Amino acid sequence: MNQQHYNLLLADDDEDDCSFFREALDELSLPVSLVTVNDGVQLMDYLKANAPNNLPDILFLDLNMPRKNGHECLREIKEIDDFQNLAVIIFSTSLDTEIVDLMYSKGATYYIRKPGEFSKLKKVIGNALAITKDDLKQPVREHFVLQP
Template sequence: MDRSQSQMQILLCDDDADDRFFFSEAIKELKIDNALTVFESGLDLMDYLKHPENHLPHILFLDLNMPCKMGLECLKEIREDAQFRNLVIAIYSTSATEQDIEDTFSNGANIYIQKPSDFKKLKKIMHHILNLNWQYHTAGLNKETFFLNI
């Protein structure tokens, strides 16, 4: 998979249609040159990632609570594959339980975002996430910087 294209390649995996809609609208309003690819299930996401002709995204936003294949299962499977070692994974969930945060941190996610309840806050979070220097952010990753609080 190649990441050399100039557009920011973004993947979103979320089973909730409203959340997918608001996410894509927030990304559009940020006016960042991007290609957003959306998946409704972890199974579809994993099929896409494992297909050699598909581009490796710059960032993957991954919901945790999905039918068939949960986000944590996807995270573990992704992190077990060396070709995805540098893939930035942002957990994007309504949950903010300590257990979910701990499980995703220990299994290699880069950041944890609790889904915001309003569109303005979502845009602010997306702007922050998409403009992060991930190399710097992940170099100093610890539990305090893992859970995004804006």
Template sequence: MSKEHYYLLLADDDEDDCLFFKEALDEIAIKTDLSMVHDGVQLMDFLKINAINNLPDLIFLDLNMPRKNGIECLTEIKENETLRNLPVIIFSTSLDNDIVDNLYLKGASYYIRKPGEFSKLKTVIEKALTIASENNFKQPERANFILQP
């Protein structure tokens, strides 16, 4: 699905993380449009409302959100016939191998541990978009599931 322009959805409750993510997108070479939601309930409502005409090309999903966490959202997305083929990149501060294994089994496309430095954030977002599109947004082998800046 290599395209010149991607429509992304970021689901993250941390306002600073959302701002850094948007600023990083503005500075990478890949053209994007970004929508944001701030909890899991908003995410699922957004996807249901836009399921017919306006689904994102890719979701960046934080795990630790109020009202409905990222694991619950990923499960709902992958169990929904209309949404199951949506690529979902987990974008979280934690890196617990058992959780990462579970997310892989549930069908997440990639896992990114949120970097603390802005330059690394830009690098890993651009890398994620490039690698995912080259791989046609298919889930890689488990050894390549975690993306590093």
């Protein structure tokens, strides 16, 4: 992702979280396009409809969604050849070590615990975009969880 413009996809069923995410992006004043989907079925339909040439640069994926959860979506994404280069950042309220380890082993690019404060949300999204700007590869485990 060497371009200046970010095409982002947020998969999250919580309308407030989606609004805060969009507001944080607006305040960061970065050149971004954001598409949101509200469940895992919508996510997979969107990705399949846009593959392989119009995929987002980064997918921010909530784990707890209706119809198809983030775990199922990540597994499916990693099984589809057209999606192999898609950066998937887990964006969840949980920071359970077992879940983090599982997401790492399943191939997520990074993991972000949703911060409770807007300023921290803005900072962690900015950090995620900066760190993935030139390198979409999964880091070593110690650097997998992004902090605000």
